[in-house]
Amino acid sequence: MVFAMALEEYKRKRRFEETPEPPPKLQKKTEHRFVVQKHDATRLHYDFRLELDGVLKSWAVPKGPSLDPGDKRLAVEVEDHPVDYGSFEGTIPKGQYGGGSVLLWDRGTWSPIGDAREGLRRGNLKFELHGKKLQGAWALIRIRGRGEEEAKKNWLLIKEREPGTRASRPGDILTERPESVRSGKTIEQVGGKTWKSSRPSAPASKAKATSAASGPDALPGSRRAPLPRWIPPQLATLASAAPSGEAWIHEIK
Numbered sequence: 116m117v118f119a120m121a122l123e124e125y126k127r128k129r130r131f132e133e134t135p136e137p138p139p140k141l142q143k144k145t146e147h148r149f150v151v152q153k154h155d156a157t158r159l160h161y162d163f164r165l166e167l168d169g170v171l172k173s174w175a176v177p178k179g180p181s182l183d184p185g186d187k188r189l190a191v192e193v194e195d196h197p198v199d200y201g202s203f204e205g206t207i208p209k210g211q212y213g214g215g216s217v218l219l220w221d222r223g224t225w226s227p228i229g230d231a232r233e234g235l236r237r238g239n240l241k242f243e244l245h246g247k248k249l250q251g252a253w254a255l256i257r258i259r260g261r262g263e264e265e266a267k268k269n270w271l272l273i274k275e276r277e278p279g280t281r282a283s284r285p286g287d288i289l290t291e292r293p294e295s296v297r298s299g300k301t302i303e304q305v306g307g308k309t310w311k312s313s314r315p316s317a318p319a320s321k322a323k324a325t326s327a328a329s330g331p332d333a334l335p336g337s338r339r340a341p342l343p344r345w346i347p348p349q350l351a352t353l354a355s356a357a358p359s360g361e362a363w364i365h366e367i368k
């Protein structure tokens with residue numbers, strides 16, 4: 116029954132006569148593909164997806180993946196997506212759920228380390244990635260929180276330290292390799308517009324400084340929001356200080 120229900124939430128949130136996103140089709144022959152999509156939605160973020168049991172298990176990562184094992188990136192679990200979503204690049208129209216441009220930032224295959232289903236259940240999923248930009252051992256670790264809903268949905272995405280490697284700090288893969296692995300385009304080019312910067316690394320403009328705190332341009336650093344209560348103090352420095360939660364990342368734009 117979990118199987119049949121897998122894409123219900125995906126379906127419920129979208130109007131397929133209006134969005135170019137793929138329909139909620141369950142894949143019969145399941146493989147272990149993975150994809151990372153850069154998504155300029157309500158808030159710019161990266162969607163991290165692992166194929167399992169005919170769907171893409173999905174997390175929204177506000178700050179994107181980091182190659183530095185010292186970085187713990189907040190990853191908010193979102194609804195399963197159809198496997199066909201893994202080749203989607205384009206623009207979700209305004210007024211639709213998750214409206215904004217989607218760029219295929221990385222893709223490849225993944226191999227679970229141990230039992231992936233059990234890992235998901237227990238909140239400790241270890242795996243290897245074989246992508247163009249992301250490789251090696253990674254982990255998704257669920258964060259315990261106070262709210263029951265939040266406790267189940269918030270994870271940390273962490274690059275595992277490779278045995279035998281020196282502890283040198285890797286560069287920022289997000290700024291070094293911003294392009295699509297499919298088209299070579301940037302997110303601005305996917306959107307086909309003169310891009311209004313909403314990246315954390317971009318210098319804050321005067322206009323931005325006066326925009327509403329909850330607006331789409333809200334940035335970590337420029338305007339620090341209080342941490343959600345569910346983040347325990349010892350993790351407060353690990354997780355992003357930006358407001359989190361699926362609703363804030365994927366709203367109707």
Ligand code: MN
Pocket residue numbers: 154156160161162175213365
């Ligand atoms: Mn997204």
